[in-house]
Amino acid sequence: MTSEQIKEDVYAMGKKAREAALALAVLSEEKKNEILRAMAAGIREAAAEILVANSKDLSVGEERGLTSAMLDRLRLDEARLEAVAAGVEKVATLPDPVGEVLEKWERPNGIEIEQVRVPIGVIGIIYESRPNVTSDAAVLCLKSGNATILRGGSEALHSNVALATALQNGGEKAGLPEGAIQLIPYTDRESVAVMAGMDQYLDLIIPRGGKGLIETVVSLARMPVIKHYDGICHAYIHPAADQEMAVGIVVDSKTQKPSVCNALETLLVDEAIAAEFLPKVAAALAVKNVELRGDEKTRSVIEAQAASEEDWGTEYLDYILSVKVVPSMVEAISHINHYSSQHTETIVTEDGEAAEFFLRNLDSACVFHNVSTRFSDGEEFGFGAEIGISTDKLHARGPMGLRELTSYQYRVRGNGQLKA
Amino acid sequence: MTSEQIKEDVYAMGKKAREAALALAVLSEEKKNEILRAMAAGIREAAAEILVANSKDLSVGEERGLTSAMLDRLRLDEARLEAVAAGVEKVATLPDPVGEVLEKWERPNGIEIEQVRVPIGVIGIIYESRPNVTSDAAVLCLKSGNATILRGGSEALHSNVALATALQNGGEKAGLPEGAIQLIPYTDRESVAVMAGMDQYLDLIIPRGGKGLIETVVSLARMPVIKHYDGICHAYIHPAADQEMAVGIVVDSKTQKPSVCNALETLLVDEAIAAEFLPKVAAALAVKNVELRGDEKTRSVIEAQAASEEDWGTEYLDYILSVKVVPSMVEAISHINHYSSQHTETIVTEDGEAAEFFLRNLDSACVFHNVSTRFSDGEEFGFGAEIGISTDKLHARGPMGLRELTSYQYRVRGNGQLKA
Numbered sequence: 091m092t093s094e095q096i097k098e099d100v101y102a103m104g105k106k107a108r109e110a111a112l113a114l115a116v117l118s119e120e121k122k123n124e125i126l127r128a129m130a131a132g133i134r135e136a137a138a139e140i141l142v143a144n145s146k147d148l149s150v151g152e153e154r155g156l157t158s159a160m161l162d163r164l165r166l167d168e169a170r171l172e173a174v175a176a177g178v179e180k181v182a183t184l185p186d187p188v189g190e191v192l193e194k195w196e197r198p199n200g201i202e203i204e205q206v207r208v209p210i211g212v213i214g215i216i217y218e219s220r221p222n223v224t225s226d227a228a229v230l231c232l233k234s235g236n237a238t239i240l241r242g243g244s245e246a247l248h249s250n251v252a253l254a255t256a257l258q259n260g261g262e263k264a265g266l267p268e269g270a271i272q273l274i275p276y277t278d279r280e281s282v283a284v285m286a287g288m289d290q291y292l293d294l295i296i297p298r299g300g301k302g303l304i305e306t307v308v309s310l311a312r313m314p315v316i317k318h319y320d321g322i323c324h325a326y327i328h329p330a331a332d333q334e335m336a337v338g339i340v341v342d343s344k345t346q347k348p349s350v351c352n353a354l355e356t357l358l359v360d361e362a363i364a365a366e367f368l369p370k371v372a373a374a375l376a377v378k379n380v381e382l383r384g385d386e387k388t389r390s391v392i393e394a395q396a397a398s399e400e401d402w403g404t405e406y407l408d409y410i411l412s413v414k415v416v417p418s419m420v421e422a423i424s425h426i427n428h429y430s431s432q433h434t435e436t437i438v439t440e441d442g443e444a445a446e447f448f449l450r451n452l453d454s455a456c457v458f459h460n461v462s463t464r465f466s467d468g469e470e471f472g473f474g475a476e477i478g479i480s481t482d483k484l485h486a487r488g489p490m491g492l493r494e495l496t497s498y499q500y501r502v503r504g505n506g507q508l509k510a
Numbered sequence: 511m512t513s514e515q516i517k518e519d520v521y522a523m524g525k526k527a528r529e530a531a532l533a534l535a536v537l538s539e540e541k542k543n544e545i546l547r548a549m550a551a552g553i554r555e556a557a558a559e560i561l562v563a564n565s566k567d568l569s570v571g572e573e574r575g576l577t578s579a580m581l582d583r584l585r586l587d588e589a590r591l592e593a594v595a596a597g598v599e600k601v602a603t604l605p606d607p608v609g610e611v612l613e614k615w616e617r618p619n620g621i622e623i624e625q626v627r628v629p630i631g632v633i634g635i636i637y638e639s640r641p642n643v644t645s646d647a648a649v650l651c652l653k654s655g656n657a658t659i660l661r662g663g664s665e666a667l668h669s670n671v672a673l674a675t676a677l678q679n680g681g682e683k684a685g686l687p688e689g690a691i692q693l694i695p696y697t698d699r700e701s702v703a704v705m706a707g708m709d710q711y712l713d714l715i716i717p718r719g720g721k722g723l724i725e726t727v728v729s730l731a732r733m734p735v736i737k738h739y740d741g742i743c744h745a746y747i748h749p750a751a752d753q754e755m756a757v758g759i760v761v762d763s764k765t766q767k768p769s770v771c772n773a774l775e776t777l778l779v780d781e782a783i784a785a786e787f788l789p790k791v792a793a794a795l796a797v798k799n800v801e802l803r804g805d806e807k808t809r810s811v812i813e814a815q816a817a818s819e820e821d822w823g824t825e826y827l828d829y830i831l832s833v834k835v836v837p838s839m840v841e842a843i844s845h846i847n848h849y850s851s852q853h854t855e856t857i858v859t860e861d862g863e864a865a866e867f868f869l870r871n872l873d874s875a876c877v878f879h880n881v882s883t884r885f886s887d888g889e890e891f892g893f894g895a896e897i898g899i900s901t902d903k904l905h906a907r908g909p910m911g912l913r914e915l916t917s918y919q920y921r922v923r924g925n926g927q928l929k930a
Contacts (some may be wrong), residue, residue, distance in 0.1 A: 112847055147644045197892055201881055204536055210903055211873065288726075293903050308709075308732050314904040315734075335926040380686040427532055449921045450536055453631065461621055461924035470929075471920070472617055481712050483630055483917040484734040485905040497903040500891070504881035506755040508762040509890075 096276055100284045103239055104291025106269030108210045111237040113267040115209045119186035120327060122233055125264040126182035128252045129229065132260015136252065142165060143252035144221065151245055163220050164245055174225045174253070181229045183473040187493045188235045204501045208460035209235030213495065214285050216241045218299030221249035227296070228257055228271045230477050237270045239292065241285060243299070244277035251275060278416040279306065293497075298478060316490070319481050320405040320431035321351030323463045326422040326448065327371075328439035329362040335460065336367065336438040337374045339346035340411075342462040343436065345378040349407050351479060352434050352466040356402060358422045361387070364415045368392045380409045387415035402429045403435040419444060423451045431482055432456055434466035434488075455481065455488035516696055520704045523659055524711025526689030527632040531657040535629050540787060542653055544685040546602035549649065552680015553595040556672065564641065565864065571665055576593035584665055589617040593840045594645045595674075601649045607913045608655045619688040624921045629655030631713040634705050635913065636661045636727060638719030642671035646734050647716070648677055648691045655913035657690045659712065661705060663719070664697035671695060677814050706730035713917075718898060733814070739901050740825040740851035741771025743883045746842040746868065749782040749790075749858035755880065756787065756858040760831075763856065763883040765798040770825050771899060772854050772886040776822060776832045778842045781807070784835045788812045800829045807835035810839035822849045839864060843871045850874055853901055854886035854908075875901065875908035 117125075133140070143217035144166040151161055163423035166174075190207040197203065213236045215227045224240055229240040242250040250399075258266065274281050282303075285292060289312040296316050297307040304317050325343055327336045343354035359367055365388065372392040374380060383401050384394035394413060401412040402425070416422045425433050437448040445459040456466045466489065468476025473491025480486045486494035537545075553560070564586040571581050586594075610627040616622065633656045635647040653656040662670040667768045674693035674804055678686065694701050701725075705712060709732040716736050717727040724737050745763055747756045762772035779787055783809065792802065792812040803821050804814030816835060821832040839857075846855050853877070856878035857868040866881040876886045886909065888896025893911030900906045906914035 112871075114875060115873065115904060195892065197890070201885060201890075202890060208570075279919070312728050314902070332926070338926060343930050346928070378714055451532075452919075453532060453535065454919070456920045458922045459924065461922055461927050462929050464929035465621060465922065465924075465927060470617070471623060472615065472622075484539045487917055488920050497907055499872075499874070500876045500886075500908050502876060502878045502881055502885065503865070504885075505877065506752070506758060507881050507885060508758055508766070509882050509884035510762050510765045 093280055095286050096280050098177050100274060101288060101291070103269070103272045103274065103289050104212070107237040107239050107272060108291050110267040110269040111211045114235050114237055114270055115188070117235065121265060122186065122235070123182040125266045126178055126229060126233065126260045126352045128264035129257045129261045129266070130175040130178040132256045132263070133171065133178065133225070133253070135260065136256035137168065137171055140171060140249065140252040140256060141168070143248035146248040153444055156245065160245070166221060166249060170222070174222050177222075178225060179228045181475060182235050184233060184492060186233065187496050191446065192498060199505045199507055201507055203463055205495045205498050206501055207493070208499045210495060210497045212237045212239065212291055214239045214241070214292045214295040215279060216282055216285065216295060216297045216299070216303065218243040218303055221253055222247045223298060223306070224253045224273065225257060227477060229256065230468070230475055230492060231495060232270065234492045236495055239272050239274060239285065240343045241274040241281055242277070247275070249278055279493060281352065282306060282387055283310055287312055289313040296385060296478060312483065316478070316480050316486055318479050318480055321353065321433040321479075322403065322405050322429060322431040323433055323466075324356045324358060324430060324435045325354055325365065325437070325463065326358040326416070326419065326426070326437045327360060327367055328437055328441060329360045329443055330441035330444065331363070331367075332440055333363070333367050333370060337371050339436065339438055339460070339462050340371050341374050341378065342410055343464055344375065345409065346462070346464050348409055352463050353407065354411065354463050355406055356414065356429070357406065357456040358414050358416050358423070358425060359388070360419065361415050361417050364388070365391055366412070375411065378409065380411050382413055384413040385415060388413045398469060405431070419448060424450065427453050429461050431481055433479065434458065434463045436461055436463050455479075511695060512701040513700055516700050517704050518641070520694060520701060521711070522710060523689070523692045523694065524708050527657040527659050527692060528711050530689040531629065531631045534652070534655050534657055534690055535608070537655065538635050539856065541685060542606065542655070543602040545681045545686045546598055546649060546653065548684035549677045549681040549686070550595040550598040551644070552676045552683070553598065553673070553854065555680065556676035557588065557591055560591060560672040560676060561588070563579065563668035566668045567666055573913060576665065580665070584669070586641060586669060592643070594642050597642075598649045601653050601895060604653060604912060606653065607916050612918060619927050621922055621924045621927055625918050626921055627913070627916045628919045630915060630917045632657045632659065632711055634659045634661070634712045634715040635717070636702055636705065636715060636717045636723065638663040638723055641666040641673055643671045644670045644693065644857060645677060647874040647897060650895055650912060651915060652690065654912045656915055659692050659705065660698070661694040661701055667697055672884045690799060701732055702726060707732055709733040716898060726790065734902050735906065736898070736902055736906055738771065738899050739772050740855040741773065741776050742823065742825050742849060742851040743772060743853055743886075744776045744846045744850060744855045745774055745883065746836070746839065746846070746855070746857045747780060747787055748839060748857055748861060748864055750861035750864065751783070751787075751858040752860055753783070753787050753790060757791050759856065759858055759880070760791050761794050761798065764795065764800055764831050764881065765829065766882070766884050768829055771825075772883050774831065774883050775824065775826055776834065776849070779808070779836050779844060780839065780842070781835050781837050784808070785811055786832070795831065798829065800831050802831055802833055804833040805835060808833045809892070825851070839868060843868065847873050851901055853899065854878065854883045856883050857883055862919060875899075
């Protein structure tokens, strides 16, 4: 494929997606749900083709020497495919955000202004992960009235093409506009660059994957990008903490699932209770085989590796925790505002006033009081589904559900008002 | 100045702005209003210095051969400066959006989730226009709790520096954090490039100026950009229009102030009434000396220049109007969704159902029924102030007031909830 051909093909997909988006924007909730159910049926009907395509990806992956963990993430089987189809059906049961009147008011001159939720338009999803993202992302975009252009990783190319085709073909039986779900069949960086420059057709790009991919998209994109960098989450244990609760929250936040973005990475303990609390939490974390990396004061109380400056800015995603003793809550806040990735932080305290001060003074998407950081999640927030967690501040911040895939429009009604 | 020095200076400003933003975020509404009043006093106290600085810009501008219109836009005098100060005081009377609880709900596990409006952080404003933008932009950002880094055009450099200094110095007397309002003293493209890359310190850039400037910012920016490209606004006259009202709306939209983004640029007339309506509207527009550029069908009814393909995508900002006869409302909608800059469109009709169809099917920020396009404006919407009109779809769309300069944060309160 020459660069020119890739560009031509991707732009043609963009144009089709824009047309599909205009048609999708005015579909009723009932129609979209009917399409979603047809898409689930489409996956079930094409199950054999999808599994054949997936086995091709698996063979190529084995040849390329993917680890068994990577191969397992790539693998689809009947049960996993049924879960994907059931996931599509579940989205049909979620409330449609489109058309919601956000605000309505009348001006003294009689003009009525209504702010109404509308779809964003065309959303580009660039991802590296499991093939089920193809379906998850496309159907959430569809339910919120958006067309999608998907660009997955090379390891899952055959599976992704088969899944996207099944979704589009299934949906079309119930009236899905042509071009509503398209997958770019090129997996080189070139196609990412083309997408990033195509701002007349793409209203938003959501990259899902490693830092390298996100960095590329951020550098090149002419349109808005909603991204998730790190999850460097903190817990601060205040002098007035219920220490038993604090141990529970630290252990849960760190070890309930260490590989995810809302897992705890740094523990800050107030100096006033460090001598009493650190041994308790260290004992509980030792049971889970958590490696501790502490500052000097921490290491004067408990055994821990010496933490380096780098540790405070590291997302371990592993059974490792950095620990620091801080002289005050204000210092804890400064540390967090400096080192955090602005994802999720929690304070443990029985002092409500202190907690409110902590929450108000942090520049992070999610700030918790007496809650495990693991609850920073669209499902746990009650959104019914999650397209991702944004560490950005604009448009969408924190867990993103269907509403975060919408924009708004002002609809204004009058009776001939003139400015002159 | 070497590139290295510019970068070092601008990054140092970014770091200071980030610290100021954390302090600004927790100021009370009363405190911010006190600061704003002190900033207005600061402008009045520094009036002599500001006017001297402005006269320097005017001398340089004369030497450089600026037109008299450009010099007039650049010129400050006592009355204009007093209007700037009064504008700052007015912002003190607007409601503070920060702290507003957008939503609040409880999960079955007892966790309480609150979505609260918070400032964005540090906002970069890159502008080319009149020196009063320095003040207008900085104070709107301040009222919404944000720090600003301003980068104005070279013609107004001395005036901008003097104004920004007066605002910061005046504000500091009432407790404005150091670095809350900073102006970059470099006016070359290099400083724009440095700002665009500084995403650790700048949460948002708002470029205000010509297409070249906006294009540069969009190409380089790693952070979100909220911009205003064109205002190619349309009016569609439906067969069921009150034709007298339609003539009034077309004339007002086109001629009440042709140089602004919400002025009408293209008139679409339904074929069913073209023979009757076109002569009426042409006569009324002739009184205002509006040049018409029509398609073939238009020119078979009234006199007009021949419109080229380019005309449909042109923002004239002048006494020129392109006119097209369309066979149906659906064709009008297609034309608009294809050529519009998604700013503002209006339909004139007495048929409410047709109007609703028109509003729902357009992919534009503001869609009007029986209202002049000139009402697409923050003041007219009742926002009290306007930082600009966004032709983007993400974060802020259409007229932007103080609320559009905020983000949100989830504050979550529990009593020890664990995921495990």
